[in-house]
Amino acid sequence: MTGHYSNPVLAADWSDPDAIRVGDDFYLTASSFGRAPGLPLLHSRDLVHWEIIGHALERLEPAEAFAVPRHDCGVWAPSLRHHDGRFWIFWGDPDHGIYRISAPEITGPWSPPLLLKAGKGLIDPCPLWTEDGRAYLVHGWARSRSGIKNRLTGHRMSPDATELLDAGTVIVDGDALPGWFTLEGPKLYRRDGWFWIFAPAGSVETGWQGAFRSRDFFGPYEERIVLAQGSTDVNGPHQGAWVDAPDGSDWFLHFQQRGAFGRILHLQPMTWDGDGWPVLGSGGEPVAGHRLPVPGGPATAPARDDDFPGGAFGVQWSWLANPAPGWTEPHDGAGLRLACRRTADAHDLRLLPAVLAQRLPVGPVTVEVELALDSTEPGAKAGLAVLGDAFGWIGLERGPDGAVSLVHRFAEQVSTRERDAARPYPAPGGTARLRIEVTAHARCRFSAVVDEPRASGPEFAATPWRWVGAQLALFATAPEGDGPAGAAEFRNFRVT
Known part of the structure; x- marks a missing residue:
């Protein structure tokens, strides 16, 4: 219906979102974990139609810790704010502490990461600047690193966000709230003289959204559950952002865990009851759709396709670790040339840093890319993968006899080596058009065109990657040895 939207508004893994409005523009960021560049930045004019405009973090710090894939580490649950003419992003790295960056414009330049609070298990930070010039910070805890969970800690912070001014105080103790567990992901706000903390609880797949309010930042806080699955099919609707529209209406963006597709x-909509508490969705349950927050905006969508002009890749892609020189080969034409990186880990894509990945959108979708293997090295290979705790891929490999074959391989979650999903098929020209059909239930059918269309192997069930949804990935490898090993060229990447 014209003037209305349907959920989900972003049908891919934009985990732990936070969003703000600046004038007539909305901006969003999300967890990027161990991928680089990290901290994706999205823009919208109506909170429904979004486009990727870049990243705020070119490389993860400390750089040496992310020279290899660490898919469940890195950037957890960032907070995005606009204050004093600058954009600010705070995030928690569960192994190192709380970082922050800032920039005069959403497109940068972004300052180098500042470690605001060092320590293990410090996650989900959110700042707040009050109308009288004070500044505060709240954060949660990861039990896996600290042994602490279900607590929110508050700090006074310097107004320039360069230091915390106290040792921290537990301002909400989830263990003291009957029935509450895994309290985390706090977002801090002010309204009508109240301090508000919006915080999820109850676990990723089955949790709920809580709201807490107090007249004093350090409490005591009252609490309510303001959004839960109820009678709907939207499991675990929680963790996100309270955003206001230019007309003064209030809205709440949150995720839903959808298996291999991640957190969509x-x-x-968000209203207020007679006691001044927020009411999310329809009576505290998710809605399937609603009127547009801002009608008449452009119908943008996050980029997925890529022609790789000049050998460059688009903003939808990230590496699985901090990149190093020589992973791509720039040139003047179209097509992405990935160097066949020599490695001892070519049998397991999950261990490779030089893998270029983007989010797997909710199916049904068809993914296609053209591949040419430009390597004479025996054992050199390249392909298109669906990558998670388990992975499957289809591509080209040069054999010991110098011939190139179409290959289809996979590895289960518990496997440490890939194995054939189908018999190799000759590809004497060293080229193929690769194809993956993804169903609404994340079942993947692999096929390719060499001399004619060929289906390949059984269906593969995509899996998430710990906290990350499955990724669509491009890669090129070669066995260990000396000297360059050639390259693989990818063209006309399409998701339809």
Whole structure:
């Protein structure tokens, strides 16, 4: 219906979103974990139609810790704010502490990461600047690193966000709230003289959204559950951002865990009851759709396709670790040339840093790319993969006899080596058009065109990658040895 939207508004893994409005523009960021560049930046004019405009973090710090894939580490649950003419992003790295960066414009230049609070298990930070010039910070805890969970800690912070001014105080103790567990992901706000903390609880797949309010930042806080699955099919609707529209209406963006597709985003209308508490969705349950927050905006969508002009890749892609020189080969034409990186880990894509990945969108979708293997090295290979705790890929490999074959391989979650999913098929020209059909239930059918269309192997069930949804990935490898090993060229990447 014209003037209305349907959920989800972002049907891919935009985990732990935070969003703000600046004038008539909305901006969003999300967890990027161990991928680089990290901290994706999205723009919208209506909170429903989004486009990727870049990243705020070119490389993860400390750089040496992310020279290899660490898919469940890195950037967890960032907070995005606009204050004093600058954009600010705070995030928690569960192994190192709380970082922050800032920039005069959303497109940068972004300052180098500042470690605001060092320590293990410090996650989900969110700042707040009050109308009288004070500044505060709240954060949660990861039990896996600290042994602490279900607590929110508050700090006074210097107004320039260069230091915390106290040792921290537990301002909400989830263990003291009957029935509450895994309290985390706090977002801090002010309204009508109240301090508000919006915080999820109850675990990723089955949790709920809580709201806490107090007249004093350090409490005591009252609490309510303001959004839960109820009678709907939207499991675990929680963790996100309270955003206001230019007309003064309030909205809430949150995720829903959808298996291999990761944490997809829904948008809920938000009103207020007679006691001054927020009411999210329809009576505290998610809605399937609603009127547009801002009608008449452009119908943008996050980029997925790529022609790789000049050998460059688009903003939808990230590496699985901090990149190093020589991973790509720049040139003047179209097509991405990935160097066949020599490695001892070519049998397991999950261990390779030089893998270029983007989010797997909710199916049904068809993914296609053209591949030419430009390597004479025996054992050199390249392909298109669906990558998670388990992975499957289809591509080209040069054999010991110098011939190139179409190959299809996979590895289960518990496997440490890939194995054939189908018999190799001759590809004497060293080229193929690769194809993966992904169903609504994340079942993947692999096929390719060499001399004619060929289906390949059984269906593969995509899996998430710990906290990350499955990724669509491009890669090129070669066995260990000396000297360059050639390259693989990818062209006309399409998701339809």
